[in-house]
Amino acid sequence: MKLIGVLGGTSWPSTMLPYRLLNEDVQQRLGGHHSARIALYSIDYHAIKSRYGDGWAEIPGLLRKEIETLLSFRPDCWMIANNTLHHAYDQIADTLPKDAPFFHAVHLVRDHLVARGLRRVLLLGTLFTMESGFYAAPLEAAGLQVDIPAKEDRDMVQAIQSRLAKGEMDESFARSFRALLARHEAAGCEAVITACTELPLVINQSLTAMAVVDPLVLQCKACVDFAIA
Template identity: 30%
Template sequence: MKTIGLLGGMSWESTVIYYKAINESIRDKLGGLHSAKITMCSVDFEELEKLQRQNKWSEIATVLSNSAKLIESGGADFLLMCVNTMHKVASEVESSVSIPLVHIADATGSKLVADDIKKVGLLGTRFTMGESFYKQRIINKFGIDVIVPDIDAQDTIHNIIYNELCLGIIDNKSRQHCLEIVDTLHKSGAEAIVLGCTELPLLLQQNHTDIPLYNTTAIHAEEAVLLALKG
């Protein structure tokens, strides 16, 4: 079994889900007392969130690259950043180490292609929805059309993520707001919705809507398991 490298803490609420999902999948596949081999580094999200607001992405890249180096030195065979938004600096982080980085958008795009999805709605932070680093990767690499909510809806989702979900707050009114946004995207032609923030599955589960939801946390975690057990 290969050793999985997890770069987490963004937020720790979703990093916990990664750790649990990976170990549960390893147990289910191998049985007995088997668990995953994991090297983890968890950062202080408060510091990085301030840098986000100040648009200091080069400093964020430095912090995450240093953490990635620690993970590599701890014996990891490959690296996951347990977060969607920070993939804005994925290339910088990947170039700082010699182990491969498993990009969350690639894992998600592969799943969408396997399910023959042609057009998706993307939910996430303002950075993920509003900038091209995530959307364009799925469009260019997988040929899938990606649409996002309008600016007001993007602000609503962004605030729910940072002011509630990252703090462990699950609010039914916020869930309803998000479901209304999901419905709007569906009416605009989205066949499915990508939950492009690792905190969003804390609020939105498949039993809340008939519209297919793609949980990027679960997809990314399962990709890590498959790679760990491969070869």
């Protein structure tokens, strides 16, 4: 079995998810006492997170150092368990080693939506992910219609995400998301992208009839496909 590299630590609740997903998938496929071979590198997120406002230009360089540490473990493939940081990855991708394939969340989501014939999708994530366009642009280039919540709803999603990242959970989160999802389903959306690794802690198929597309699940599946091929 090949070694899967995971860059995590951008919140401890969400960093637990890829470890669980990778091992559950390997156990389901291989049975016995099999578990995934994982190099999980959990970073100290403060230096990067504190620059999201007016210091974005510094983030790609900070991320590069963390990626270099992960790649020093010599994984056979790797992923970043954070959607927003894919924008910083895109800015340095051409300068990174190509020894191991990287499974890009946005590209996997795009291909998944196109393959399933889903045409109109709701994008949820951090304010940066929802507002900057880096996530929506590749989807729109593939012919998808990407809906972004109204400002009030974006602020609500960000507020809940921030609390989830600290390990908080409240029953009001599910109620708020259920109402938001219902509005967009009524407007014609066929799927919702949980483009922040904390959101699947609340948003699942029980909240909506729309397809729930979790980038982290797609990344983990791609990694396991590669690792056991």
